[in-house]
Amino acid sequence: MERVRGGADYFAPSQARFMVNCIVKDLNAVLTALRSEGCDVDAKTEQSEHGKFGWVMDPEGNRVELWEPSSMGA
Secondary structure, three states: OOOOOOOOOOOOOOOOOEEEEOOOOOOOHHHHHHHHHOOOEEEEEEEOEEEEEEEEEHHHHOOOEEHHHHOOOO
């Protein structure tokens, strides 16, 4: 099932009705570091005119969005 921003399943698999969004400078490096530490990182990433997005689950089962804005480093 495709996740739609703002859709009912966008926060899945978290049961929370919110998501923390963290701005990062290098999304790929952050995701690699999180995976190396054993974190539950979503295999899918997205890219749009707004930047790159990735997701990780925190230890309490909440989904956290990592966002590398397209204007970072410019």
